[in-house]
Amino acid sequence: MAEQWQDVLDHAVAVAQKAGKVGLLENPDYFIPLVLFIGEESVAAGEPCDLTDEPTWIIDPIDGTTNFFPLAFLLIMGVVYSCLEDKMFVARRGKGAFCNGKQLRVSDQKDIHCSIVATEFGSNRDGGAVEKIFSSLRKVVCLPVHGVRGAGSAAINLCLVASGCVEAYYEIGVHVWDVAAGALMVTEAGGVLMDVEGGALDMMSRRILAANNRHIAEQIVGQIQAFTPQRDDAPPQQQ
Numbered sequence: 001m002a003e004q005w006q007d008v009l010d011h012a013v014a015v016a017q018k019a020g021k022v023g024l025l026e027n028p029d030y031f032i033p034l035v036l037f038i039g040e041e042s043v044a045a046g047e048p049c050d051l052t053d054e055p056t057w058i059i060d061p062i063d064g065t066t067n068f069f070p071l072a073f074l075l076i077m078g079v080v081y082s083c084l085e086d087k088m089f090v091a092r093r094g095k096g097a098f099c100n101g102k103q104l105r106v107s108d109q110k111d112i113h114c115s116i117v118a119t120e121f122g123s124n125r126d127g128g129a130v131e132k133i134f135s136s137l138r139k140v141v142c143l144p145v146h147g148v149r150g151a152g153s154a155a156i157n158l159c160l161v162a163s164g165c166v167e168a169y170y171e172i173g174v175h176v177w178d179v180a181a182g183a184l185m186v187t188e189a190g191g192v193l194m195d196v197e198g199g200a201l202d203m204m205s206r207r208i209l210a211a212n213n214r215h216i217a218e219q220i221v222g223q224i225q226a227f228t229p230q231r232d233d234a235p236p237q238q239q
């Protein structure tokens with residue numbers, strides 16, 4: 001069984017590498033042989049976005065809309081390819097997270113004042129939401145933290161947490177295909193995931209906080225003005 005999953009992961013890495021070269025996924029059939037499928041483009045086309053216990057590929061062909069190719073085999077394996085940097089991030093549940101073969105480990109920083117926090121403004125332009133995003137960011141900056149970053153890709157921001165380059169990343173408005181692969185990268189590198197209000201992470205809630213440790217995460221939770229976007233698995237009639 002273990003070897004079967006390794007073959008699947010090797011295949012996903014090869015596909016990600018190829019997609020990084022051509023910029024687009026040429027043949028979605030690569031992902032179909034054995035599992036269910038949730039993808040940004042398929043959901044946009046009206047396909048369901050339901051997470052079941054069945055093995056499911058969760059794919060964002062281009063995240064950050066320019067350079068990146070993340071995909072995930074939810075909770076079992078994740079692949080994020082940063083093609084401009086030629087960095088292949090791979091995680092497998094219980095077996096660690098790696099970048100170009102080198103094992104990743106989150107930062108051991110415990111002081112929020114020495115921490116770098118990544119976030120994004122996302123794509124929601126609703127006035128109330130934008131207000132809360134700015135207000136949260138202002139409060140995080142004034143903790144104070146050491147710095148704020150945004151890679152322009154949820155997947156890459158999560159890989160930065162996993163790599164120890166930033167201590168935390170949070171965002172409200174992401175989709176499951178933006179974060180599934182990177183979330184596994186974070187936990188396999190020793191980090192923590194939670195909801196932006198401090199509860200358990202709900203992958204379909206469109207809210208995520210990832211950090212190197214619980215102490216850092218909880219201090220950021222205290223600064224976030226949360227709001228509740230429509231869930232990824234909301235029934236189609238509500239969308």
Ligand SMILES: O=P([O-])([O-])O[C@@H]1[C@H](O)[C@H](O)[C@@H](O)[C@H](O)[C@H]1O
Nearest residue numbers: 063064065120122152153154174
């Ligand atoms: O639309 P897309 O470029 O695949 O994904 C987006 C990127 O990850 C962006 O950094 C994040 O702020 C958005 O919330 C995502 O939806």
Ligand SMILES: [Mg+2]
Nearest residue numbers: 060063064178
């Ligand atoms: Mg995306």
Ligand SMILES: [Mg+2]
Nearest residue numbers: 040060062063
């Ligand atoms: Mg995308």
